[in-house]
Amino acid sequence: MSDFLYPFIxxxxxxxxxxxxxxxxxxxxxxxxxAALQASTLAELHDAIHACGEAxxxxxxxxxxxxxxxxxxSSTDAATLAALFAQPADGRPLPAWSLTADQAVVxxxxxxxxxxxxxxxxxxxxxxxxxxxIALSTSGNSDDLIMGLREARKRGLxxxxxxxxxxxxxxxxxxxxxxxxxxxxRSQSIHRIQESQARIGxxxxxxxxxxxTELRTGPGQPMTTATTVKGAS
Amino acid sequence: xxxxxxxxxxxxxxxxxxxxxADLAGAALALARRYHAGATLWVLSPRWxxxxxxxxxxxxxxxxxxxxxxxxxxxxxxxxxAEARLAVRAGxxxxxxxAADEPVARDVLRRAPAWGAETFWIGFGDRPDPGSADHVLWxxxxxxxxxxxxxxxxMYHLLWELTHVCFEHPGxxxxxxxxxxxxxxxxxxxxxxxxxxxTPPGEPFGTAWxxxxxxxxxxxxxxxxxxxxxxxxxxxxxxxxxxxxxxS
Numbered sequence: 214m215s216d217f218l219y220p221f222i223x224x225x226x227x228x229x230x231x232x233x234x235x236x237x238x239x240x241x242x243x244x245x246x247x248a249a250l251q252a253s254t255l256a257e258l259h260d261a262i263h264a265c266g267e268a269x270x271x272x273x274x275x276x277x278x279x280x281x282x283x284x285x286x287s288s289t290d291a292a293t294l295a296a297l298f299a300q301p302a303d304g305r306p307l308p309a310w311s312l313t314a315d316q317a318v319v320x321x322x323x324x325x326x327x328x329x330x331x332x333x334x335x336x337x338x339x340x341x342x343x344x345x346x347i348a349l350s351t352s353g354n355s356d357d358l359i360m361g362l363r364e365a366r367k368r369g370l371x372x373x374x375x376x377x378x379x380x381x382x383x384x385x386x387x388x389x390x391x392x393x394x395x396x397x398x399r400s401q402s403i404h405r406i407q408e409s410q411a412r413i414g415x416x417x418x419x420x421x422x423x424x425x426t427e428l429r430t431g432p433g434q435p436m437t438t439a440t441t442v443k444g445a446s
Numbered sequence: 447x448x449x450x451x452x453x454x455x456x457x458x459x460x461x462x463x464x465x466x467x468a469d470l471a472g473a474a475l476a477l478a479r480r481y482h483a484g485a486t487l488w489v490l491s492p493r494w495x496x497x498x499x500x501x502x503x504x505x506x507x508x509x510x511x512x513x514x515x516x517x518x519x520x521x522x523x524x525x526x527x528a529e530a531r532l533a534v535r536a537g538x539x540x541x542x543x544x545a546a547d548e549p550v551a552r553d554v555l556r557r558a559p560a561w562g563a564e565t566f567w568i569g570f571g572d573r574p575d576p577g578s579a580d581h582v583l584w585x586x587x588x589x590x591x592x593x594x595x596x597x598x599x600x601m602y603h604l605l606w607e608l609t610h611v612c613f614e615h616p617g618x619x620x621x622x623x624x625x626x627x628x629x630x631x632x633x634x635x636x637x638x639x640x641x642x643x644x645t646p647p648g649e650p651f652g653t654a655w656x657x658x659x660x661x662x663x664x665x666x667x668x669x670x671x672x673x674x675x676x677x678x679x680x681x682x683x684x685x686x687x688x689x690x691x692x693x694s
Binding site for chain 1: 459460461462464466467468470471472474475494495496497499500503504507509590591593594595596599600603604607608611612615617618
């Protein structure tokens with residue numbers, strides 16, 4: 214391609230060029246897979262996400278707070294989700310925290326009572342019945358998340374699980390009526406699951422913001438504009 | 447309706463176009479080469495800290511069993527510039543997840559070449575000025591929700607995935623020897639190397655100590671008058687020629 218410019222490095226360049234072309238087409242293919250999975254996930258979960266967002270809006274109006282939690286990369290996605298609710302680029306800020314934000318609390322609980330209890334013990338300490346718990350997992354199986362969701366459910370919180378694969382134990386809990394909502398991304402790839410979960414979280418936030426405005430002003434009323442909300446806060 | 451209205455994003459939405467795919471491919475090979483040579487990855491995201499942590503955990507604890515664990519740290523302190531200055535060694539990599547106007551990211555990335563680091567910049571909206579980073583991986587959308595909708599997550603997931611593909615091509619992990627041996631080599635020629643002042647002159651007309659990609663050295667700064675620690679200067683043949691002013 215550009216051989217006429219660099220004839221002296223032709224041998225080396227040809228090899229790297231081949232790899233770079235492969236990498237680029239691989240990136241395109243994976244991104245297309247991700248986009249397709251995001252679309253099918255949001256279509257499948259459309260009604261459930263709307264119902265869940267409505268329930269979340271009612272709890273925020275009742276003074277509820279949102280707690281998000283996960284392990285590893287999912288803990289960072291949980292933090293991103295909490296930040297979206299608490300400090301949105303647009304819309305009404307809502308009280309939301311990530312339960313991995315405080316290293317002192319996480320390590321104290323992990324060391325003293327066991328890693329499986331790092332979230333459930335925080336739920337016991339922080340939560341009230343009007344609150345909301347969202348656990349992010351790709352397998353749906355992590356013990357610490359399941360314990361956190363069980364404790365939250367026992368205390369009357371709205372409980373939501375994000376899962377992948379076949380939904381794992383979160384799906385079982387939901388089927389047994391012990392979890393309010395499970396949103397499962399039907400994929401075997403941890404990365405593609407997390408990308409779709411980001412979209413689910415964003416959609417939940419969007420619905421919650423909509424419903425909050427409608428519950429306050431009644432359907433059909435003009436929505437409060439973002440600037441008005443920001444100016445009033 | 448207002449901006450809170452749901453934005454349709456159908457299956458046909460192209461998350462990575464051809465140009466961005468080529469940028470990602472080049473970035474992945476560069477990152478693999480740096481890692482192969484012993485680099486540590488330093489990640490900052492002053493506005494969206496969880497993204498910095500997510501990148502770090504990707505490399506440190508791979509989601510696919512059997513992939514190499516690689517050194518990567520999130521920089522999240524009160525003074526990220528000072529933290530990065532201490533942490534970064536020559537040959538390392540600095541990755542920012544930030545908008546083009548993020549002041550801390552801009553400051554770190556403009557200094558990083560003086561520390562000998564290769565720079566990567568993931569962001570959205572208006573693009574940074576050309577030359578602001580060695581690799582710019584940009585979401586060309588001004589939607590303020592981009593950082594919350596998985597676009598950055600997809601970007602650094604792909605960067606990780608492609609970097610590990612490069613490790614399967616050991617022959618390509620060392621840059622071609624021709625790049626650095628020829629007498630007309632552009633990258634190694636001493637024509638105004640970026641330097642950061644570490645110790646200003648102790649007396650008038652004295653010399654200053656500066657840090658460059660090659661290490662610390664003593665240079666003549668009389669052409670510049672007063673210099674202060676942290677100033678970025680261009681050095682040629684033992685002399686600081688010009689000071690790089692901060693771009694506002």
